[in-house]
Amino acid sequence: MGFSLQFKLENTMESFIFYILSGLCIASAMSVILFRNPISSALALVVCMVGIAGIFVLLDAHFIAMIQLAVYAGAIMVLVLFVIMLLNVGSGYEIHRSKFVWGLVGLVILPIFTYLFWTQLSGISILPPTIKDTVNDGTVEKIGMLLFTKYLFAFELASVVILSALTGAVLIAKSNSKHNNL
Amino acid sequence: MNLNLLILVSTTIFSLGAIGLVLRRNLIVSLMCIELMLNAINLLLVSFSHYNNNLDGQILVIFVMVLAACEVAVGLALIISIFKHFKSLDTKEINNLRG
Numbered sequence: 001m002g003f004s005l006q007f008k009l010e011n012t013m014e015s016f017i018f019y020i021l022s023g024l025c026i027a028s029a030m031s032v033i034l035f036r037n038p039i040s041s042a043l044a045l046v047v048c049m050v051g052i053a054g055i056f057v058l059l060d061a062h063f064i065a066m067i068q069l070a071v072y073a074g075a076i077m078v079l080v081l082f083v084i085m086l087l088n089v090g091s092g093y094e095i096h097r098s099k100f101v102w103g104l105v106g107l108v109i110l111p112i113f114t115y116l117f118w119t120q121l122s123g124i125s126i127l128p129p130t131i132k133d134t135v136n137d138g139t140v141e142k143i144g145m146l147l148f149t150k151y152l153f154a155f156e157l158a159s160v161v162i163l164s165a166l167t168g169a170v171l172i173a174k175s176n177s178k179h180n181n182l
Numbered sequence: 183m184n185l186n187l188l189i190l191v192s193t194t195i196f197s198l199g200a201i202g203l204v205l206r207r208n209l210i211v212s213l214m215c216i217e218l219m220l221n222a223i224n225l226l227l228v229s230f231s232h233y234n235n236n237l238d239g240q241i242l243v244i245f246v247m248v249l250a251a252c253e254v255a256v257g258l259a260l261i262i263s264i265f266k267h268f269k270s271l272d273t274k275e276i277n278n279l280r281g
Contacts, residue, residue, distance in 0.1 A: 018187075022187070022191040025191065025195060026191065026194055026195065026198070029194075029195045029198045029199070029218055030198060032198070032202060032211075032214060032215065032218060033198060033199075033201065033202030033205060033206060033211070033215065038208055038210050038211055041211055041214060042210075042214060045214050045217065045218065048195070048218065048221065049221060052221050052224070052225055055188075055191075055225060055228075056225075056228055059228050059229055059231075059232040060232060061228045061231070061232065061240055061243075063240070064224075064228055064240050064243050064244070067244065067247060068224070068247070071247055071251060072217075072221070072247070072250075075251070076217065076250070076251060076254050079254060079255070079258060080210065080213070080214065080254065080258065083210065083258045083261060083262065084210055086262070087210075087261075087262070087265050087271065089208065089210070089265075089271050102204060103201050103204055103205045106197065106200065106201045106204065107201065110193075110194070110197045113193065113197070114190060114193050114194070117189060117193060118186055118189070118190070138231075138237060138240045142237055143237065143240060143241065143244075146237055146238070146241055147241055147244070150241075151241050154245060158245055158248045158249075161248065161249070161252055162248060162251070162252060165251075165252035165253075165255050165256055166255065168256055168259075169255040169256050169258070169259040170259070172256065172259040172260055172263055173259040173262050173263060175263070
């Protein structure tokens with residue numbers, strides 16, 4: 001059986017913080033779909049995003065962690081909370097009755113999926129021997145150098161996508177007047 | 183903190199997002215579950231980028247975040263328009279296209 005739980009319990013502070021952060025992420029992701037009030041699930045999603053930003057810091061991706069905090073936990077979640085409070089939706093706990101069985105099937109499928117993925121990865125060594133002498137952490141300088149040389153066209157294209165999404169969002173949210181019914 | 187553990191955490195968060203997208207009937211919670219799945223993919227990209235000594239994955243994470251912001255803006259505008267039209271956000275009641 002090629003399945004071996006390789007929990008090498010490294011008693012370092014780094015892995016301790018990683019266990020705490022990943023447990024926080026999974027618990028808050030569960031409470032996103034279990035809370036019956038949409039405001040509570042939005043706040044649980046904020047906790048999950050902050051935990052993922054902490055894992056990004058542990059993976060030496062400092063710029064991505066900062067962007068995650070500013071964009072996701074800041075802007076997007078404020079927008080979602082604003083819309084929830086604007087629409088004043090009720091706190092009913094609606095679950096698809098017919099699809100609840102399918103959710104349980106998904107819960108059964110999840111360990112199998114993880115098991116397959118895990119054995120596949122432990123058999124084949126995707127990783128190179130990871131010589132960490134070249135320190136390759138995601139600082140602002142390295143990300144910026146890569147973003148403005150190799151990925152310059154995609155960067156400009158992303159700005160066009162943002163502009164069109166902005167105008168489209170304003171148009172969709174405004175176009176519910178008397179003569180234009182949706 | 184090996185790679186298998188990171189893949190396990192990311193797969194779990196992605197599956198929780200997918201299950202919530204199937205189960206919940208509130209449209210805003212469905213949108214938040216999509217955000218959860220995008221976050222799991224970001225975590226997977228950054229962990230592979232760290233263990234392969236390659237910064238291209240983190241650039242891809244930035245573009246995923248750009249598209250997530252656009253998706254949230256357009257999706258919330260659609261939700262406001264749907265709520266004005268149907269006076270509800272329950273996906274069981276929005277079934278005009280049902281045959």
